[in-house]
Amino acid sequence: MNANIWCQSQNKVLTLRPYSNQRRITMSNTFDNISTPIYIIEERLLRRNLSLIADVARRADIEIILAFKAFALWKTFPIFREYISSTTASSLSEARLAAEEFGAPAHTYSPAYTDGDIDTIARCSSHITFNSLAQYERFGRRVREINPAVSCGLRVNPEYSEVETMLYNPCAPGTRFGITADRMPETLPEGIEGFHCHCHCESGSDVLERTLVHIEEKFGRWLPKLRWLNLGGGHLMTRHGYDVELLVRLMDGLHRRYPNLRIILEPGSAFAWQTGPLVASVVDVVEDHSVKTAILDVSFTCHMPDCLEMPYHPAVRGAELRPLEAATEENTYRLGGNSCLSGDFMGSWCFDGPLKPGDKVVFEDMIHYTTVKTCTFNGITHPAIGMLHEDGKLEILRRFGYEDYKNRMD
Numbered sequence: 184m185n186a187n188i189w190c191q192s193q194n195k196v197l198t199l200r201p202y203s204n205q206r207r208i209t210m211s212n213t214f215d216n217i218s219t220p221i222y223i224i225e226e227r228l229l230r231r232n233l234s235l236i237a238d239v240a241r242r243a244d245i246e247i248i249l250a251f252k253a254f255a256l257w258k259t260f261p262i263f264r265e266y267i268s269s270t271t272a273s274s275l276s277e278a279r280l281a282a283e284e285f286g287a288p289a290h291t292y293s294p295a296y297t298d299g300d301i302d303t304i305a306r307c308s309s310h311i312t313f314n315s316l317a318q319y320e321r322f323g324r325r326v327r328e329i330n331p332a333v334s335c336g337l338r339v340n341p342e343y344s345e346v347e348t349m350l351y352n353p354c355a356p357g358t359r360f361g362i363t364a365d366r367m368p369e370t371l372p373e374g375i376e377g378f379h380c381h382c383h384c385e386s387g388s389d390v391l392e393r394t395l396v397h398i399e400e401k402f403g404r405w406l407p408k409l410r411w412l413n414l415g416g417g418h419l420m421t422r423h424g425y426d427v428e429l430l431v432r433l434m435d436g437l438h439r440r441y442p443n444l445r446i447i448l449e450p451g452s453a454f455a456w457q458t459g460p461l462v463a464s465v466v467d468v469v470e471d472h473s474v475k476t477a478i479l480d481v482s483f484t485c486h487m488p489d490c491l492e493m494p495y496h497p498a499v500r501g502a503e504l505r506p507l508e509a510a511t512e513e514n515t516y517r518l519g520g521n522s523c524l525s526g527d528f529m530g531s532w533c534f535d536g537p538l539k540p541g542d543k544v545v546f547e548d549m550i551h552y553t554t555v556k557t558c559t560f561n562g563i564t565h566p567a568i569g570m571l572h573e574d575g576k577l578e579i580l581r582r583f584g585y586e587d588y589k590n591r592m593d
Contacts, residue, residue, distance in 0.1 A: 214462045214543055214545065215543060217462065217569075217577065218567070219462050219463050219464040219480055219481075219543065219566075220461065220462065220463050220464070220479075220480050220481040220486065220564065220566035220567070221461070221462050221566050221567040221568070221569050221579075222459065222460075222461050222462075222549060222550060222553070222554055222566050222567070222568050222569065223459045223460055223461075223462060223569045223570070223571050223577070224256065224259065224455070224458050224459040224550050224568075224569070224570050224571070225458055225459045225570075225571045226262065226570055226571060226572050226573050227571075227573050228457060228458040228459065229259065229262060229454075229455065229458045230262065230573075231421075232421045232453065232454055232455070232456060232458060233262070233263065233265070233266040233267070233454065234266065235420065235421055235427075236266065236267070236420065236421065236450075236453060236454065237266040237267065239420055239427055239430065239431065240267075242431050243430065243431045243434035243435065243446075244434070244438060244446075245434050245445075245446040245447065245448060246268075246269065246445065246446070246447045246448070247267060247447075247448045247449070247450065248267060248268075248269040248270055248271050248290060248447065248448070248449045249263060249267060249269075249270045249271065249285075249449070249451070249454055250270070250271045250273075250416050250449045250450060250451035251270060251271065251272055251273070251277040251280060251281070251451075251555070252273050252277070252416075252451055252552075252555065253416070253450075253451020253452050253454070253455065253551045253552050253555065254451060254454055254455045254550065254551050254552075254554070254555065255277070255280060255554075255555050256550075256554060256568065256580070257280060257284040257285070258570075258580045258581075259570065259580075260284055260285050260286075263285070263454075264285070264286065268287060269281075269287050269288075269289070269290060269309070270285050270287070270289055270290070271289060271290040271291070271292070271416075271449040272289035272290070272291045272292075272304075272307075272308070273291070273292060273293055274293060274300075275300040275303055275304055277289065277291075278291050278303070278304045278307035278308055279303070279307055281307060281308075282306075282307040283307075287309075288307055288308050288309035289307055289308050289309065289310075290308070290309060290310040290312075290413065290447065290449065291304055291307070291308040291310065291311050291312065292311075292312035292314070292338060292379055293314070294314045294359060294360065295314060295318060296313075296318060296322055301322050301325065301326065302325075302329055304326075305325070305326040305329040305330045305333060306329060306330055308330070308333055309332070309333060309334065310333065310334045310335075310336060310377065310411070310413075311326055311333055311334075311335055311336070312335075312336040312337065312338050312377070312379040312413065313335065313336070313337055313338065314338050314359075314360065314361065314362075315362060316337070316362065316366075316368075316372065319335065319337065319372060319375070320372070323335055323372070323374055324374075327374060334376045334377060334410065334411065335374050335375055335376060335377075336375060336376060336377030336378055336379050336409075336411070336413065337361075337362055337367075337371075337375055337377075337378060337379070338360060338361040338362065338378075338379045338380070338381070339361050339362050339363075339364070339367070339378045339379070339380050339398075339401075339402055340353075340354055340358065340360060340361030340362060340363050340380075341354065341364075341380060341382065341394065341397040341398045341400075341401045341402065342354055342363060342397070342401070343382060343393075343394060343397035344382040344383070344394070345382075345383075345386065345390050345393070345394075346382070346383065346384045346386075346417075348384075348493060350492060350493070351384045351493070352384075353381050353382060354382055360381070361379075361380070361381075363401075364401040364402055367402070367405070371405060371408060371409075375409075376409060376410040376411065377409050377410055377411035377412060377413060378402060378405070378406070378409060378411075378412050378413070379413040379415065380398055380402075380412070380413070380414060380415055381414075381415025381416060381417070382394050382415065382417070383415065383416065383417025383418060384417045385417060385419045385422070385452055386417045386418065386419060387419065387422075387424075387425055387426060388418070388420070388425065388426045388427070388429040388430040388433065389426065389429065391414070391418065391430065391433060392429065392433055395433060395437070399440075406441050406444065407441060407443060409443065409444060410443065410444070410445060411444060411445040411446070411447060412437075412441070412444045412445075412446055412447070413447040413448075413449065414446065414447065414448050415448070415449060416448070416449050416450045416451050416452075417450065417452075418430070418448050418450045418453060419450065419452055419453050419456065420450065420453050421453045421454075421456045421457075422453075422456060434446055451551060451552065452551045452552065454551070455550040455551035456548070456551060457547070457548045458548075458550045458551075459548075459549070459550045459571070460500065460545045460546055460547050460548070460549055461481060461486065461487065461545075461546040461549035461553065461566060462543060462544075462545050462546075463479040463480055463481040463543070463544045463545075463546065464479065464480050464540075464541060464542065464543055464544070465477045465478070465479060465538050465539065465540050465541060465542045465543075465544060466478050466479060466480050466521060466540055467540060468516070468538055468539065468540070469519075473510075473511040474510045474511060474517060474530075474531075475510070475511075475515070475516050475517070476516060476517040476518070476519040476528060476530070477516040477517070477518055477519065477538045477542075477544070478519045478520075478521060479518060479519065479520060479521060479544055480521055480564065481520060481521065481546075481563075481566060482520030482521055482522040482524075482527055482560070482561070482563050483520045483527050483528065483529060484520060484522055484524050484526075484527045484558075484560060485520070485522060485557060485558050485559065485560050485561070485563045485565075486520075486553065486557050486563075486565075486566055487546065487549065487553055488553075488556050488557075488558075489552055489553060489556065490529060491526065491527075496529060497529075497546045497547060497548065497549065498546070498547040498548065499518070499532050499544060499545065499546060499547070500544075500545035500546075500547060501534060501535060501545070502532035502533060502534045502544075503532065503533045504531075504532055505530075505531045505532065505533050506531070507530065507531055509531055509533070510530055510531040512531075512533065514533055514534050514535070514536055514537055514538075515530075515531050515532065515533045515534075516530065516531060516532055516534065516538055517529065517530030517531055517532075518530060518532060518544065520563075521563055522560060522561045522563055523561055524560075524561075554568065559587070559588045559591055562588050564583070564584075565583035565587060565588075566583075567579055567581060567582045567583065568580045568581045
């Protein structure tokens with residue numbers, strides 16, 4: 184199977200997302216008896232990830248916290264609290280979610296705070312990172328007056344990242360994120376206790392090893408004066424093949440060089456990586472120029488936006504991804520979303536047999552980021568959210584309907 188497939192509708196190369204079993208996946212569990220569309224998070228798989236993350240945090244003597252930007256299903260927070268104690272927020276709403284639903288103040292960072300939000304953010308946060316010196320000068324004293332316990336930091340930019348997709352590269356030239364070393368004052372502003380640096384996206388620990396060289400080279404003279412260093416997200420430690428032992432050694436090295444620092448990682452994808460699918464149904468099959476498209480009751484643009492933004496091809500259970508030129512082959516289909524956006528499709532996949540209305544299509548690994556980035560464009564029905572418990576029972580955590588769409592327009 185090719186790792187990169189040309190997508191004519193987007194005039195770009197699509198990358199096949201790393202997946203532990205990208206070959207033909209058996210149809211042993213097709214969720215035949217459930218209503219679609221629905222995201223299903225599997226408790227067993229979630230606990231597997233949480234156990235690994237908690238073990239890494241213990242062995243490396245670091246704090247690993249959940250980034251809401253990738254996963255914010257708050258009805259699962261009781262499970263999370265068995266393994267971790269903190270979360271990270273990027274907005275007022277996420278900071279409130281941390282305080283009100285997770286039960287602990289957030290580590291908060293935003294590219295820009297506003298007068299209307301900063302007071303509540305201060306009350307809901309244990310750590311607040313400022314994106315610029317100007318933002319800290321404007322709000323730093325105010326934050327500490329509102330919440331004397333809050334620890335303030337600055338986001339720094341080491342001008343190094345191995346993220347190849349520019350849409351996701353926080354250190355690309357011209358970035359709006361963070362302060363470069365040449366713009367940092369020799370003496371840190373009063374009240375600054377930490378640095379926050381985010382350079383990764385679904386990266387391995389080898390990438391972190393190379394990144395640390397640049398962080399220390401650029402900002403090493405300030406690190407001994409700080410209380411904490413937040414190395415951001417993108418540390419995909421639950422992915423098959425991730426070198427956890429290297430990560431532990433890297434953290435041990437940081438502790439030896441900077442015993443004053445509390446090290447923080449805030450991955451998003453790692454927590455919910457491969458913890459469940461998005462299950463859809465075929466609504467119709469249409470054909471044009473011998474290309475068959477199975478139209479589904481989900482939408483890529485509404486419910487799987489990363490597939491179009493990143494871009495990557497998801498894994499489809501029981502199907503093999505084929506080059507676009509194979510679209511006319513037997514039992515091979517494009518998968519089309521149920522919106523009016525012309526590019527709301529992906530293909531081509533070869534199934535074991537012909538598809539017909541009512542057949543289930545299972546998109547693997549659709550819990551992280553996908554669930555927090557959905558929209559109601561076209562008023563398309565939002566997938567329900569379910570949890571498959573360890574005892575095999577499926578609990579519906581939330582269903583969505585017309586009122587949810589209408590209230591977003593209110």
